[in-house]
Amino acid sequence: MLALRVLASRLLSLFRKGRVEQDLDAEVRSHLQLLTEENIRRGLSPEEASRAARREFGGVEQTKESYRDQRGLPFFDALLQDLRFALRTLAKQPGFAVVAILTLALGIGATTAVFSVVDRILFRSLPYPNDDRLVSFGLLAPIERDEFMLGAGYVDFRKQPGPFEAITSMVPGTTDCDVTEQQPVRLNCGLVEQTFLPTLGVQPILGRNFTPEEDRPKAPKVALLSYGLWKSRFGGDPGVLSKTISLGNDTTQIVGVLPANFEMPTLRSADILLPQALDEEQQRRSAPGAVLRTFARLKPGITISQAVAALQPWFEQAVLGAPPQFRKEIHLSVRTLRDRQVRDVRLASWILLGSVFAVLLVACTNVANLLLSRATGRERELAVRAALGASRARLARQALTESVLLGLLGGVLGCGVALALMHLFVSVAPEGIPHLQQAGLDLRVAAFTFGVALISAVLFGVAPALHRPAPEMLTGKQAPLGTRRVLRQILVSAQIAMSLVLLTGAGLLLRSLWNLQNVPTGLEAERVLTETVSLGAYRYPTPAQQFTFFTELEGRLKSLPGVTSVAMSDTLPPAGAMRSTIFAAIEVAGRPPLAEGTGGMVGWRAVTPDYFSALTIPIIQGRGFRQEDRLPSENPIILSETLARALLPNENPIGKQLRLFRMEGPWRTVVGVAADVKNNGLAANSDPEFYLPWKNEHVIFLGSANMILRTRINSSAVSTWMREQTTALDPTLPVKIETMSERVSKLADRPRFNAVLLSMFAGMGVLLAAIGMYGVVGFLVAQRTREIGVRMALGATPPGILRMVLSDVARWTIAGAASGLIGAWFCARLLESLLFEVRAHDPLLLALALLLLLVAAFLAAWIPARRAMRVDPIVALRYE
Amino acid sequence: MTPPRGEVLQGTLDLIVLKTLEAMGPLHGYGIAQRIQQVSEDLLKLNQGTLYPALLRLEQRGWISSKWGVSDNNRKAKYYSLTRAGLKQLATEAESWERMAAVIARLLAGAQGA
Numbered sequence: 001m002l003a004l005r006v007l008a009s010r011l012l013s014l015f016r017k018g019r020v021e022q023d024l025d026a027e028v029r030s031h032l033q034l035l036t037e038e039n040i041r042r043g044l045s046p047e048e049a050s051r052a053a054r055r056e057f058g059g060v061e062q063t064k065e066s067y068r069d070q071r072g073l074p075f076f077d078a079l080l081q082d083l084r085f086a087l088r089t090l091a092k093q094p095g096f097a098v099v100a101i102l103t104l105a106l107g108i109g110a111t112t113a114v115f116s117v118v119d120r121i122l123f124r125s126l127p128y129p130n131d132d133r134l135v136s137f138g139l140l141a142p143i144e145r146d147e148f149m150l151g152a153g154y155v156d157f158r159k160q161p162g163p164f165e166a167i168t169s170m171v172p173g174t175t176d177c178d179v180t181e182q183q184p185v186r187l188n189c190g191l192v193e194q195t196f197l198p199t200l201g202v203q204p205i206l207g208r209n210f211t212p213e214e215d216r217p218k219a220p221k222v223a224l225l226s227y228g229l230w231k232s233r234f235g236g237d238p239g240v241l242s243k244t245i246s247l248g249n250d251t252t253q254i255v256g257v258l259p260a261n262f263e264m265p266t267l268r269s270a271d272i273l274l275p276q277a278l279d280e281e282q283q284r285r286s287a288p289g290a291v292l293r294t295f296a297r298l299k300p301g302i303t304i305s306q307a308v309a310a311l312q313p314w315f316e317q318a319v320l321g322a323p324p325q326f327r328k329e330i331h332l333s334v335r336t337l338r339d340r341q342v343r344d345v346r347l348a349s350w351i352l353l354g355s356v357f358a359v360l361l362v363a364c365t366n367v368a369n370l371l372l373s374r375a376t377g378r379e380r381e382l383a384v385r386a387a388l389g390a391s392r393a394r395l396a397r398q399a400l401t402e403s404v405l406l407g408l409l410g411g412v413l414g415c416g417v418a419l420a421l422m423h424l425f426v427s428v429a430p431e432g433i434p435h436l437q438q439a440g441l442d443l444r445v446a447a448f449t450f451g452v453a454l455i456s457a458v459l460f461g462v463a464p465a466l467h468r469p470a471p472e473m474l475t476g477k478q479a480p481l482g483t484r485r486v487l488r489q490i491l492v493s494a495q496i497a498m499s500l501v502l503l504t505g506a507g508l509l510l511r512s513l514w515n516l517q518n519v520p521t522g523l524e525a526e527r528v529l530t531e532t533v534s535l536g537a538y539r540y541p542t543p544a545q546q547f548t549f550f551t552e553l554e555g556r557l558k559s560l561p562g563v564t565s566v567a568m569s570d571t572l573p574p575a576g577a578m579r580s581t582i583f584a585a586i587e588v589a590g591r592p593p594l595a596e597g598t599g600g601m602v603g604w605r606a607v608t609p610d611y612f613s614a615l616t617i618p619i620i621q622g623r624g625f626r627q628e629d630r631l632p633s634e635n636p637i638i639l640s641e642t643l644a645r646a647l648l649p650n651e652n653p654i655g656k657q658l659r660l661f662r663m664e665g666p667w668r669t670v671v672g673v674a675a676d677v678k679n680n681g682l683a684a685n686s687d688p689e690f691y692l693p694w695k696n697e698h699v700i701f702l703g704s705a706n707m708i709l710r711t712r713i714n715s716s717a718v719s720t721w722m723r724e725q726t727t728a729l730d731p732t733l734p735v736k737i738e739t740m741s742e743r744v745s746k747l748a749d750r751p752r753f754n755a756v757l758l759s760m761f762a763g764m765g766v767l768l769a770a771i772g773m774y775g776v777v778g779f780l781v782a783q784r785t786r787e788i789g790v791r792m793a794l795g796a797t798p799p800g801i802l803r804m805v806l807s808d809v810a811r812w813t814i815a816g817a818a819s820g821l822i823g824a825w826f827c828a829r830l831l832e833s834l835l836f837e838v839r840a841h842d843p844l845l846l847a848l849a850l851l852l853l854l855v856a857a858f859l860a861a862w863i864p865a866r867r868a869m870r871v872d873p874i875v876a877l878r879y880e
Numbered sequence: 881m882t883p884p885r886g887e888v889l890q891g892t893l894d895l896i897v898l899k900t901l902e903a904m905g906p907l908h909g910y911g912i913a914q915r916i917q918q919v920s921e922d923l924l925k926l927n928q929g930t931l932y933p934a935l936l937r938l939e940q941r942g943w944i945s946s947k948w949g950v951s952d953n954n955r956k957a958k959y960y961s962l963t964r965a966g967l968k969q970l971a972t973e974a975e976s977w978e979r980m981a982a983v984i985a986r987l988l989a990g991a992q993g994a
Contacts, residue, residue, distance in 0.1 A: 002942075005940070005941065005942055009939075009940040024932075026956065026958075027909060027958050030908070030910070030956060030957045030958075031908075031913075034908075034955065035910065035928070037953065038914075056927075056928055057928045058927030058929035059929065063929030063932055063933070067933045069933070070933040070936045070940075071936055
């Protein structure tokens with residue numbers, strides 16, 4: 001309270017400086033007069049009286065000074081004074097200021113941009129209250145990389161949710177649902193249990209959540225709108241709660257609107273939430289029931305491992321219900337929601353953040369170097385100020401004020417750099433980086449930038465600030481180079497070390513990207529166009545209608561000019577999306593079925609006869625499909641080479657009979673064997689695969705299909721025609737046309753993103769290190785001009801001088817490179833899981849990175865070093 | 881704000897000023913200085929200038945207040961007077977001073993006895 005009062009009074013006086021200064025003056029004057037008069041009364045002469053008065057009073061100026069310190073905020077006054085001084089100094093050396101601020105802006109900007117991207121992945125809390133207690137839990141099986149539960153088990157489990165405060169479930173993914181009133185559109189609908197929002201801790205901003213009654217089968221239809229849909233379709237109308245929306249054949253009552261920042265825990269975008277309306281009885285009857293995504297809120301104070309332990313008995317029970325082949329491959333899993341969302345992006349995020357901090361450090365080092373060399377020029381000024389009574393702390397404070405000013409200016413400019421870089425990141429970023437679209441410059445990120453600017457200011461400012469000016473500088477002689485020179489060399493060595501680590505990392509990622517892009521996919525992607533069409537369940541409710549549509553589309557596309565073959569399939573290689581089954585579910589005629597284990601996954605596709613020719617997949621044995629195979633009476637099957645070898649080792653597979661999907665359906669005859677094709681993405685191992693003819697058969701999903709066209713001519717013309725043909729059939733359909741090469745290239749998007757970013761940072765690091773090297777060598781040569789002059793006068797040759805300077809450079813470059821190699825050795829191991837077919841300690845890559853860096857360092861040193869060679873001894877000796 | 885070499889310590893100067901104002905009523909800086917020298921019989925060597933930062937400090941804390949007035953010999957001078965808060969502060973400071981003095985006295989006596 002008292003302190004506050006004092007502060008207020010001090011602050012107040014800052015604004016009334018003139019008034020209070022006059023007051024003080026008048027008061028002191030009156031005191032002196034009174035003293036003088038008193039002395040005169042004692043019998044002194046007027047002059048003597050006045051002198052005595054001054055003696056008794058003490059130093060007038062000192063009194064005023066200490067009075068002022070007591071009156072105002074001396075810290076603040078000094079700060080203003082320092083700031084003014086710093087601005088003046090910067091303005092006097094605009095070149096220095098521009099270079100330092102730009103360097104900092106680059107470093108701070110890059111750091112800010114990366115932080116804004118990874119913040120949401122690594123640090124920022126999810127948009128749910130107490131998000132650290134939200135988990136995804138359930139079973140993991142080979143087919144499913146996210147936790148799930150089966151309906152029959154779940155309906156019992158939710159009565160006794162064990163370690164959880166609340167649990168909820170939803171239908172995996174989102175479902176297409178069609179709005180069938182005016183302005184028909186296709187939306188993504190999420191089917192969720194009634195407990196979904198309460199478990200996440202989310203409140204609708206308008207209306208209410210579903211009631212338990214509405215979450216039952218055959219209940220009247222209700223819906224919650226996403227904020228986006230509410231704004232776009234209903235214009236943010238608060239009266240929306242009395243409205244309905246027609247979804248498919250149902251008229252659905254709108255009961256609520258979700259908050260703007262709501263997101264599904266699966267990060268899928270959903271326009272509408274509908275009750276999942278799980279039928280308990282039906283789930284039990286059809287055990288194991290439907291696959292459900294399950295989420296829960298842990299009881300307070302319960303850890304993940306405690307939850308796992310508590311769930312163990314339940315899990316052992318649940319696993320007994322699984323088919324015996326599966327049991328060994330099912331696991332229990334409880335993960336935090338964040339872990340589920342970020343998955344493999346986490347490591348890459350840390351690596352990007354780490355490398356951008358390295359760039360920032362290199363930038364700070366550069367500015368520290370600049371400041372040090374400028375301080376050398378100001379040595380004399382500082383010595384004079386020290387001699388006049390400036391304390392060392394005062395001088396240090398002034399130097400730090402200047403650094404902070406530089407840091408803040410760099411930070412402000414850095415925000416601009418960051419915005420530009422964020423734009424770049426978002427445009428080159430692959431799909432599947434969570435929250436990337438939201439990355440931006442908000443308050444939190446700005447606070448981070450400010451913090452980074454201040455910390456960097458201290459980092460680069462502390463060495464110059466702690467320097468003590470030597471008294472002998474007052475004589476105007478050159479400073480002994482001593483410790484400062486050593487410090488600067490250490491700084492350059494550190495820059496070289498950090499740049500080498502960055503370069504090695506970038507090299508590894510680039511090399512692995514190159515490998516990835518040159519993985520043989522087993523198919524010819526050149527001049528192939530693909531078109532993905534997905535039919536709405538509302539307009540095409542039966543497989544027969546879907547079949548008719550696609551057959552007609554196939555016929556239309558075949559008539560296009562310049563097209564050599566047209567094929568159709570339900571899914572496309574080489575990405576991971578395909579139907580799959582387990583190896584043990586395939587029965588070979590005349591052999592007992594496999595009993596234990598799943599034998600791993602087997603993928604399959606339904607394709608038309610031209611599939612193999614359109615993608616140039618060789619048939620290595622037997623034949624491909626024929627048009628007759630599309631008749632309902634025919635049941636041929638084509639195996640991939642790997643599957644044929646695994647199913648029928650050392651036998652001729654042609655003509656063998658197989659039954660699929662656990663003995664359901666007809667016996668199928670193997671008619672051919674096709675070469676292997678990548679089918680799990682580029683990096684992962686491919687699964688064995690088989691092909692069925694694309695036709696109206698109950699195992700084949702006809703709701704969506706891919707048209708595959710091999711063309712002779714320019715693909716953009718053909719893609720326009722494709723679109724025209726499709727719209728002619730049904731103008732409401734969303735059509736997605738891509739070249740096969742684009743699809744393949746997309747698979748390497750994420751590694752490419754990492755590689756591009758890291759290479760950019762490495763490039764910045766090397767560039768900054770080179771600038772640092774250039775500056776230091778130039779500085780050293782300038783400092784040693786006189787010495788070099790003497791050496792030359794004594795007979796040293798210019799090449800000898802060059803050798804002398806460069807050997808100096810070599811010494812600290814090698815020191816930096818050696819520590820960089822050690823750093824790279826350790827850091828490369830962190831990258832290991834991001835690498836594809838490159839060893840983390842690839843000697844060739846390390847050597848290349850080293851070579852590149854050494855060349856850059858020596859080029860940067862060469863230019864100023866040559867100046868040493870041209871020193872004229874006469875001029876140099878007259879230098880002072 | 882270094883005190884004049886060990887002669888009057890900062891804390892004691894505050895106490896002295898407060899006590900002076902209590903005893904004498906409103907007084908200008910010069911008057912306070914005179915009074916201190918008179919009472920201490922010139923044992924305390926006070927650089928009179930150092931009084932002003934101390935007066936400002938006391939005023940900032942709200943223990944004294946100041947007002948421009950006219951002195952006996954018709955000079956403009958700033959008069960300082962004790963506030964209610966200052967009176968309270970004087971009591972506490974005096975008490976703590978006495979306690980400290982007593983402790984020191986006892987210590988010194990003890991040292992002599994031993």
